[in-house]
Amino acid sequence: MDFLGLAGKTIVVFGLANKKSVAYAVSRVLVEFGAEVIHVVRGEQQEVAALKLFPDCPVFCCNVEEEEQIIRVRDIIARRINAPLAGIVHSVAFANYSEGMRPFHQTPKGDFLQAVDISCFSLISIANHFKDLLAQQASLVTISISTTRMAAENYGYMAPVKAALESSLCFLAKSFSAFSKVRFNAVCPGLLKTSSSAGIPGYIDSYLFAEQATLRKQAVQTEEAANVAAFLLSPRSSGITGQCVVVDAGMGLNYFDAGIVSKTVA
Structure with missing residues (x-):
């Protein structure tokens, strides 16, 4: 039984880089459920990886x-497809950490604006330019943080x-509602490998801390975030739009975990 109703649906996935990327995990789930996936990647290196992973x-x-x-x-995609797109995955983000971390108030303007352009405005631009290729009840899913x-x-x-x-999800959902039933949502996972x-300085220490802060003492797996993305892309989530679905295995409600507290105050 095709519970998610994704079989035969065409979905464009932006952002696959390699086997460890969220876009890879999402694409793998979509292919398993019979969706036809089109990958859009940054450059030739990512193109080679995508073709190897999804020939x-x-x-x-x-x-x-x-x-x-x-x-x-x-x-290019418009010329290849025979039916409207059922969805788009936006798994694109970039921050320039090449000079290490600085206090937030010292953030270089150019770095901040570039991060906004790539990580946020790209979703708005993709939605705008792909709007005529989308099915009336298509779903756009982006990847945020918990x-x-x-x-x-x-x-x-x-x-x-x-x-x-x-925040852009809400405004996109509202503006698209004037002519469609297209939905916009985000999957917001805890720390992932x-x-x-x-490439984030000190990330491993934060990852290990987050793992202990989860209720199950096991970090969130990329596949778990991908499963939620597949659900949000499917007709089964038709009543959800403008939402951020947190996938953190309870980390966000477990700040006063006894094990963590005892190590801190010992």
Whole structure:
């Protein structure tokens, strides 16, 4: 039984980088449920990886910082599909940590604006340029974080950028409601082991702490976030829009875990 109703549906996935990326995990679930996945990646290196991981799925390159490239890949996809798109996955984010972490008030303007452009505005631009390719009840899903209200020092300015991304969902859902039933939601996982997270200074220590803060004492797996994304892309989630679905295995409600507290005050 095709419970999710994804079989035969075409879904575009932006952001696959390698086997550790969230976009890979989402794509794998979608393919398992019979969806036809089209990958849009940043460059040739990611294209090679995508073709190796999903040899039966078409792959196109697009630097989302360049609006004309979004339009170009939209036109290419439009010529390939025979039916409207059932969904789009936006798993795109970037922050420049090349010079290490700085106090938030010292965030370089250029770095902050670039992060907003790639991590947030790209969703708005993709939605705008792909709107005519979407089915009336299509679903767009982006990837955020479990909370943007925690000032994690080693995540820097990306939390405010993700907050802007999450706020944008509401405005996109509202503006699209004037002519469609297209939905916009976010999957917001706790700390994951991904290739992009590996580049965040001090991330491993935070990951290990988060694992102990979960109720089950086991970190959230990328596949768990991917399963939620697949649900949000499916008709089974038709009543959900403008929402941020947290997938953190209870980390957000377990700040006063006895084991963590005892080690802190000992």
